[in-house]
Amino acid sequence: MKGIKKSQLSNFLQQVSAKYSLYVPAQVDGVTRFQKYSSEREPFLTANTQLSPKELFFPQTEQLYCYETHKQEVKVEELAASSEPQVLFGVRPCDMQAIGVLDDVFLGKGYEDVYYRAKRANTLIIALACSQAEATCFCDSMGVDPAFAPQADLMMYETEDGYLIEALSDQGKDFLQEFSSALEELRSEKPQAPACELKAETDGLVEKLQKMFEHSVWAELSRKCINCGTCTYLCPTCHCFDIESKTRGGKEVKFRCWDSCMYKEYTLMAGGHNPRPTKKERVRQRFLHKLQYMPERYGKWGCVGCGRCIDKCPVNLDITKVIRELREVEA
Amino acid sequence: MNPLVPIIGKISKIVDETPDTKTFHVTTSNGKPFTPLPGQLAMVSLPAVGEAMFSISSQGDDHLEFSIKKVGMLTEALHDAEVGQEIGVRGPYGNGFPLDFCKGKDMLFIGGGIGLAPLRSLINYCVANREDFGNLQVIYGARSPADLCFKEELFETWPKVRDMRVDVTVDKGDENWQGNVGFVPAFLEQLNPSPEGKVTVTCGPPIMIKFVLQSLAKMNYQPDNIITTLEMRMKCGVGKCGRCNIGSCYICLDGPVFTLTQLNQLPNEY
Amino acid sequence: MNQITQEMRNLAKQLLEEEKVQLVMGWEKGSFWYNSTPVFVSKVEDVDKLIWDEFCAANLATYLLDDRFSDEKIALFVKGCDSRAVNRLVQDKQVKRENLYLIGIPCPGMKSAKAAKELGQETKEELPLEDKCIYCTHHNPLVYDILLGEEVALDDIAATAEVSRFEGVEEIEAMTPDERYAYWQDHYSRCIRCYACRNVCPACNCTECCFDLGQTWLERDVTPTGNQVYGIIRAFHVAGRCIECGECERVCPMDIPIMKLNRKIAKDIEELYGPYEAGLDTETPPPLGHYKTEDPDEFM
Numbered sequence: 001m002k003g004i005k006k007s008q009l010s011n012f013l014q015q016v017s018a019k020y021s022l023y024v025p026a027q028v029d030g031v032t033r034f035q036k037y038s039s040e041r042e043p044f045l046t047a048n049t050q051l052s053p054k055e056l057f058f059p060q061t062e063q064l065y066c067y068e069t070h071k072q073e074v075k076v077e078e079l080a081a082s083s084e085p086q087v088l089f090g091v092r093p094c095d096m097q098a099i100g101v102l103d104d105v106f107l108g109k110g111y112e113d114v115y116y117r118a119k120r121a122n123t124l125i126i127a128l129a130c131s132q133a134e135a136t137c138f139c140d141s142m143g144v145d146p147a148f149a150p151q152a153d154l155m156m157y158e159t160e161d162g163y164l165i166e167a168l169s170d171q172g173k174d175f176l177q178e179f180s181s182a183l184e185e186l187r188s189e190k191p192q193a194p195a196c197e198l199k200a201e202t203d204g205l206v207e208k209l210q211k212m213f214e215h216s217v218w219a220e221l222s223r224k225c226i227n228c229g230t231c232t233y234l235c236p237t238c239h240c241f242d243i244e245s246k247t248r249g250g251k252e253v254k255f256r257c258w259d260s261c262m263y264k265e266y267t268l269m270a271g272g273h274n275p276r277p278t279k280k281e282r283v284r285q286r287f288l289h290k291l292q293y294m295p296e297r298y299g300k301w302g303c304v305g306c307g308r309c310i311d312k313c314p315v316n317l318d319i320t321k322v323i324r325e326l327r328e329v330e331a
Numbered sequence: 332m333n334p335l336v337p338i339i340g341k342i343s344k345i346v347d348e349t350p351d352t353k354t355f356h357v358t359t360s361n362g363k364p365f366t367p368l369p370g371q372l373a374m375v376s377l378p379a380v381g382e383a384m385f386s387i388s389s390q391g392d393d394h395l396e397f398s399i400k401k402v403g404m405l406t407e408a409l410h411d412a413e414v415g416q417e418i419g420v421r422g423p424y425g426n427g428f429p430l431d432f433c434k435g436k437d438m439l440f441i442g443g444g445i446g447l448a449p450l451r452s453l454i455n456y457c458v459a460n461r462e463d464f465g466n467l468q469v470i471y472g473a474r475s476p477a478d479l480c481f482k483e484e485l486f487e488t489w490p491k492v493r494d495m496r497v498d499v500t501v502d503k504g505d506e507n508w509q510g511n512v513g514f515v516p517a518f519l520e521q522l523n524p525s526p527e528g529k530v531t532v533t534c535g536p537p538i539m540i541k542f543v544l545q546s547l548a549k550m551n552y553q554p555d556n557i558i559t560t561l562e563m564r565m566k567c568g569v570g571k572c573g574r575c576n577i578g579s580c581y582i583c584l585d586g587p588v589f590t591l592t593q594l595n596q597l598p599n600e601y
Numbered sequence: 602m603n604q605i606t607q608e609m610r611n612l613a614k615q616l617l618e619e620e621k622v623q624l625v626m627g628w629e630k631g632s633f634w635y636n637s638t639p640v641f642v643s644k645v646e647d648v649d650k651l652i653w654d655e656f657c658a659a660n661l662a663t664y665l666l667d668d669r670f671s672d673e674k675i676a677l678f679v680k681g682c683d684s685r686a687v688n689r690l691v692q693d694k695q696v697k698r699e700n701l702y703l704i705g706i707p708c709p710g711m712k713s714a715k716a717a718k719e720l721g722q723e724t725k726e727e728l729p730l731e732d733k734c735i736y737c738t739h740h741n742p743l744v745y746d747i748l749l750g751e752e753v754a755l756d757d758i759a760a761t762a763e764v765s766r767f768e769g770v771e772e773i774e775a776m777t778p779d780e781r782y783a784y785w786q787d788h789y790s791r792c793i794r795c796y797a798c799r800n801v802c803p804a805c806n807c808t809e810c811c812f813d814l815g816q817t818w819l820e821r822d823v824t825p826t827g828n829q830v831y832g833i834i835r836a837f838h839v840a841g842r843c844i845e846c847g848e849c850e851r852v853c854p855m856d857i858p859i860m861k862l863n864r865k866i867a868k869d870i871e872e873l874y875g876p877y878e879a880g881l882d883t884e885t886p887p888p889l890g891h892y893k894t895e896d897p898d899e900f901m
Contacts (some may be wrong), residue, residue: 030856031791050854051793060793061822067337067419069378074339074417109584111569114333135633135718198632213578213598224639226663228797230854240573243335243566244821247379256335257821259566259573260795265813268572269564270383270403273537275577275601279667285576285600293579313717314657314797314852316631316638 002176003164003186007122012182013037013089016270019178020124021086025049034088045158048092048306052236054102056088057119060233060258064115064243065319067252081118083204087175090128094139094306096149099125099236100234107238124171127152128163133196136307139202140193144304147193166177198307200293200320201327203302211331213284221322224315229260231309231317232286237294237302239270240266261285287322334569337376337419340364343394345414348480349473351401351412352445357420358394364420367395368430369452369562370588373422374568377412384565384583386402386449387423394599395420398448398480424568428453428532428558436530437465441543443472443515443535447480449560449587450534454484458492467495467583468524472515472539474502498522516542519550526552534560544591561587561601577601605653605706608749609678613648613706622676622702628657634725635717639664653678658711660732660846661698662686662803665696669806674700680708681739682846685880686803688744689844692883695806705745707753710734731848733860736768743881766845767868769861785829785862791830791855797848798859804839804879811838812828836862841870841889844880873897 004012016022022037025044032044033051049329066077091099099120105115127149130137139146149155153172155165164186167173176183232238242259245252259266260284268274294302303319310318344356357364357375367373367387375381375397383405388398401410412418438457440450450469457464469489473479479499489497500511500518511518515535531552533543540559547557563575564580570584578598580586589597613625629640629650637656641664660683661775668675669690679687684705691698717896719756726878739753773781796812799805811818813832819830843863850860870877874888874896 029787029791061824068376070418072413074340074378074419076336076419078333078336078581105571109570111571112332112570113335113571161484196664206552220641223641224664226797226800228800228852229793229795230797230852233793236853239571241566242821243572245379245381246430246820246822252379255822256566256572257823258793259821261573263796263813267564269562270406272402275563281600288578289573289576293576296579310632312854314801316636318632321632 001124001164001166001186001190002183003017003159003162003188004056004183005162005234008182008184009043009163009248010039012179013043013223014039015029015179015182016089021084022089023053023086024089037089043090045090045128048095048308050308050312051234052098052308053088053091053095053308054098054236054239055125056086057099057102057116058239058241058258059104062115062256064254067245069252074093081115083118083122086123086235088123088125088315091125091149091152091232092126092130092306093146093149094137094142094144094304096127096152097142097144097304098306100151100296101237101298101302102239102289102293103305104300108298122159123241124154124175125152125164126154126156129155129157129191129195131158131191133194134307136198136310137196137304137305138198138307140196141198141202141320142301142303142305145193146196147191157190158195159186159191161188162186164188164190178320196305198320200305202301202323202324205323205327206295207293209288209326213288213327215329215331217325217329218284219280221317221325222279225262225279225283225317226314227264227279227282228263228314229258229262230312230314232260233258233313234308236304236306261289270309283317287319287326290319291323334421335567337382337421338364339393340420341402342412342416342418345412348398348482351572352398352480354388354396354398354481355409355412356391356394356396357418358375362393363395364568365423366425367391367452368427369456370425370428370449371423371452372425372583372587373397374421374424374565375409376419377405377408377416378419380408382419382566384424384568386452386560386587388451389455390452391429397550398445400445413535422568424583425583428588429558429590430569431458432553433527433530434463435465437528438440438467439469439524439531439589440467440469441515441519441531441533442469443539444474444478445480446533446535446539447471448534450532451481451484452546453491453532454489456494458489461493465494465528467492469497470500470515470519470522471497472500472518472535476501476505514542515539516546519543520546523550526528526550526556528541530556530558532558532560554595557591558588559591559594561589563587563601593600602732603653606651609651609653609704610648612747612749613642613651613676613736614645617643617645617648617703617761618674624673625651625676626661627651627678628653628659630654631656633718634722635712635714641809643799649733653706655712656717657712658733658752658846658848658851660686660801660803663801663848665690665701665878666803666806669695672697672700673768674702676702676704678704679745680706680740681737681741681743682708682733684742684744685739685844685878686846688880688883689804689842690806692887693806693842693881698883703742703747704716704736705748707735707741707748707750708734709740709753710737710758731847731851733851735748735764736766736864738845738847738878739881746884749873758861767864770865773865774860785832787826788857789828789832790825792823792831792857793855794828794831795854796825797852797854801848801852803846803848804842804844805835832859833860836866839863840866841877842879842889843867845878867900
C-alpha cells in the first residue's frame with residue numbers, strides 16, 4: 001500500500017500546504033486544535049485534539065452580514081462566505097462521524113446554510129485511524145470504527161515506519177494522484193482497530209428514552225451539573241448558535257456564535273417565559289438531543305463517543321454513566 | 332439564497348391596537364416581501380436592536396402585517412418606530428395552518444389577548460375565501476376593553492361577513508362596556524358551540540389555552556379537530572440553531588401549528 | 602476504605618435517619634481513579650456513595666446557591682476553602698447558617714487530576730498537588746459543626762509550606778504593560794466562554810449575571826479582546842469576595858491561569874486596605890464593601 005514515511009511527513013505536508021490551505025492538529029498556546037500548517041509547527045498526532053475540527057466549518061464566531069443605518073434607512077451588505085480550498089489532515093474517525101452529523105444539520109432538512117456549505121464543499125478531509133484508545137474514548141459504542149472513517153476523502157493508518165494512505169472518494173483519488181510523487185510503497189500492514197475500554201450500551205436506548213421524558217431520574221442526574229457550556233463547546237456535534245449584532249458607529253455586523261442549551265437564556269423568551277427554566281430541563285435536553293432526538297430526526301446518534309465532555313466536564317457528568325443510569329432505572 | 336439574510340422592507344402604516352400592541356404594515360418597493368400562508372412566521376429585525384420571530388397576523392396585496400406586543404428590547408424599539416422606518420424581514424417560516432383540512436368545515440376561533448394575532452391571518456383568509464368554508468365564529472377575550480386587539484375587524488368588519496359571528500368578552504369591564512364579562516373558557520362553555528363538523532383554532536396565554544382545552548374536551552371536541560399555534564425563542568428560523576425544539580420537532584420548521592393530537596405526542600416543554 | 606470515608610457515611614446516615622437534614626452534599630468516586638465528584642445524598646441507602654480521597658477538590662459550597670431560597674436543612678462537607686465559601690455566602694445572606702450542618706474535614710491538599718491522568722496510576726503516591734492547593738493558606742476548616750479527622754499543620758504540607766499566597770503574582774507585576782497585555786492576550790485568546798469559571802465560583806452569586814443580559818455589557822462574539830474583558834470584569838466582580846479556592850482555574854477546560862488575576866487583586870487589596878482574606882469569618886466586613894475615612898484616596 002502507498003504511504004508516507006514518518007521521516008517524509010513534513011515534506012509531504014509542506015507540498016500540500018503549498019497548494020492548499022492545510023490544517024493539521026497542533027498544540028498552540030497551550031491548546032490542541034486544528035491549526036493552519038506551518039513548517040515550524042509539528043503536527044500533534046499522538047491523541048485527539050482538545051477542540052474538535054468543527055470550528056473549521058462552524059467557527060465559534062462568524063460574521064453573517066453587515067447593516068448600515070442612516071435615520072430611517074437600512075442597507076444590508078452580504079458578506080461573501082469564505083471558499084478557499086482547504087485540506088484537513090489527521091481528523092479522527094469520531095470527528096469525521098461528527099462532521100457527517102453537522103452536514104445533515106447544516107445542509108439538510110430543506111435549508112442549506114451557505115456559510116457552512118462554502119467551507120465544507122471546499123474541504124478535502126484526510127482521516128487518521130486511531131491506533132490506541134484513550135481512557136475517555138467510547139466511539140465503538142456509538143457506531144464508529146476507530147480505525148476507519150467512511151465519510152472521509154482519504155484514510156490514513158499509522159504504522160511503525162509511516163502512514164499508509166488510501167483514497168475513499170473521487171476527490172481523494174485525485175488528491176493522491178496530485179501528490180503521487182510524495183508517496184512511496186510501504187511494506188507495513190494496516191494496524192488493528194483498538195478497542196475502547198469505556199463502553200455505552202445503546203441497544204434499545206431510543207425506545208426507552210421516548211418513555212422517560214417525565215422521569216424523576218433527570219432531577220438526580222442534573223443535580224451536580226453547573227450548567228457551564230464546556231461539554232457543548234467541546235462537543236464535535238453540538239451546533240447550536242445565537243445570532244447577535246455588534247454595532248460600531250452606524251455600521252452593524254450580524255454574527256453568529258456558539259450557544260449552549262446549558263444556558264438559562266438560551267430558551268428564555270422576551271416576555272419572561274422559559275420552557276427550560278432549571279438545570280433539570282437543560283440537562284435533559286442535552287442528553288435527549290444526543291440520544292433520542294437526533295436519532296429520531298436524522299437517523300444517527302448525536303454523540304460520537306469522542307469523550308471530550310467526559311474529559312473536561314468540571315463535575316465529571318459522564319455521558320456513558322448517564323446512559324448506564326438511564327438503562328438501569330425503570331422507564 | 333441565504334436564509335439568514337433579511338430583505339429590507341419599510342413600515343408603511345402603524346395601527347394602535349391597544350396601549351401595548353401595535354400592528355405594523357410592512358412593504359417593499361416590489362410589493363409585499365413574500366406571500367406567506369396563514370399561520371406562518373417571519374423574522375423581523377431592527378438594526379442595532381435585534382431580531383425576533385413573529386406570526387404574520389394578516390397580509391394585503393402589497394404588504395404583510397405584524398401585530399406586536401411590547402415585551403422586550405426589540406418590541407419596544409419597534410413601538411418607537413415611525414412610518415417610513417426600514418426594517419429587516421425574512422421568511423416565511425413554519426408550516427402554517429392546514430388549509431386543506433379546514434376547507435369545507437365550520438371554523439371556530441378562540442383567542443385571548445395578543446393570541447388573536449396568528450388566528451387573524453387565518454380568519455382573514457377564510458373571509459377572503461368565504462365560499463371555501465362553512466360558518467365562521469370568533470370567540471375572543473382580553474383583560475379589559477382597552478386591551479382588545481383588532482377592534483375594527485371585531486366590531487365592524489367580521490360581524491358583517493355572511494354566516495360569521497363574533498363573541499367578545501373581557502376579564503374586567505369599564506363604564507362603557509356593554510358586552511360579556513368573564514374569562515374565555517367560561518364564555519366558551521356558556522356559548523356552547525356544537526363540535527359537529529367544526530375545526531377549532533385557539534391561541535392565547537398558556538393558562539387560557541390550558542382551560543380552553545379542558546372546556547373543549549368537556550364539550551366533546553375531538554383532539555384531531557383542535558388546532559393551536561406555539562411560540563418559542565428562535566434565532567435562525569430554519570431548523571439549525573437549536574433552542575426551539577420540543578422533542579425532535581423544530582417549531583420553526585415543523586410548527587408552529589399543531590393539532591391537539593400531535594401536541595399530545597410531544598413532550599410537555601413549551 | 603479510609604477512616605474518614607467511614608465516618609462520613611456513618612454521620613450522613615445518622616443525620617438523615619434522625620431527620621436533622623434532608624440532604625447531604627459530599628463527594629463520590631468519579632469515572633476514573635483520578636476524579637471524585639459532587640454527590641447529593643438524600644436517602645439513607647445512598648450514603649455508601651460518599652468518599653474522601655485525594656481528589657475531592659470540588660468546592661461544594663457553590664451548590665448551596667441552587668437551594669438558596671429553600672428552608673431545607675443541608676449537611677455539607679467542608680475543607681478549608683469550602684468553609685470560607687460558606688462564610689462568604691452566609692455573610693452575603695445567600696444562605697442561612699442555621700439551615701446548614703457543616704462537617705469539617707482538614708485537608709492536606711488535593712492531588713492534581715490533570716497530572717494524574719497524564720502520569721498514570723502507578724505514580725499515585727508521587728502526584729503533585731492541585732495548583733489551587735499549593736498556595737492554600739487554610740487547610741483546616743474555619744467553621745464547622747463537627748470535625749472529622751485531625752487538624753493539619755501548614756508546615757506539615759511540604760508543597761504548601763514554602764509557597765506564599767501570592768506566589769507568581771510578582772512575575773506579572775514585573776512585566777511592562779505591553780508584556781502584561783501580551784501575556785493575558787495569549788491566555789485569554791483560547792477562552793471559549795463556556796462560563797465554567799463563573800458557574801463554579803461560590804463568589805459569583807448574582808441571580809442575574811451581567812454576561813447573561815445579551816449585548817448590554819459584553820457582546821457574545823468570542824474575540825481575544827472580548828475574552829479579556831470577560832476575565833477582567835469577572836475578576837473585579839469577585840474582588841474582595843474571592844475566597845481563593847481556585848475552582849475557576851481548576852475547571853477551566855482551556856487551562857487559563859485565572860487565579861493569577863484573582864490573587865493579584867487580592868494582593869492589591871491587602872496593600873491598599875491591610876491584611877484581609879475573604880471568608881475567614883462572617884463578621885469582618887469586606888474592604889470593598891464598606892467605607893472608612895482612612896481608606897486610600899489617591900485617585901481623588
